[in-house]
Amino acid sequence: MVNTNLFLNLFRSKPGTEYKAGQTIIEAGTVGQSMFVVIEGAAEVQVAGKRIDVVGPGSIFGEMALIDDTPRSATVIAETDCRLVEVDRRRFEFMVSETPYFALAVMRVMADRLRKANIKGAGASEPVPTVA
Numbered sequence: 001m002v003n004t005n006l007f008l009n010l011f012r013s014k015p016g017t018e019y020k021a022g023q024t025i026i027e028a029g030t031v032g033q034s035m036f037v038v039i040e041g042a043a044e045v046q047v048a049g050k051r052i053d054v055v056g057p058g059s060i061f062g063e064m065a066l067i068d069d070t071p072r073s074a075t076v077i078a079e080t081d082c083r084l085v086e087v088d089r090r091r092f093e094f095m096v097s098e099t100p101y102f103a104l105a106v107m108r109v110m111a112d113r114l115r116k117a118n119i120k121g122a123g124a125s126e127p128v129p130t131v132a
Contacts, residue, residue, distance in 0.1 A: 006105045008058040010095075011037045011085040019043075019078040028075045032065025034088045041082025046075045053113075054079060063106055066092050 016039050019025055025043060026032065036043075038059045045053040045061060052074070055061055065072050066089055087095070096103040 035062035
């Protein structure tokens, strides 16, 4: 289980961007230059049009694009009206280098998603992709 309080505590007071329910936040196949922290609301993560997760306050998404420079693997759509803080590459790299707990929290999110994907994909003929 990932503790989401760290991301909320670090970014709650930062100016965020409001997204309306149904609005696309990121689209699979596009090049990502930032990750997002959910401050309020919920967002649905889709891979190949299938819902694979819903992320809420304190959750992050889009971090993989900052780590491996490949196009986004998922589309994320605001499930409810939500407020997100966008974390660009410069801030992300600073946080990783200066705040070890931030780096560990991001790794825990990724490990948790990989573990869930492995469980869902057990017995499937094709591997289940992980989140953006």
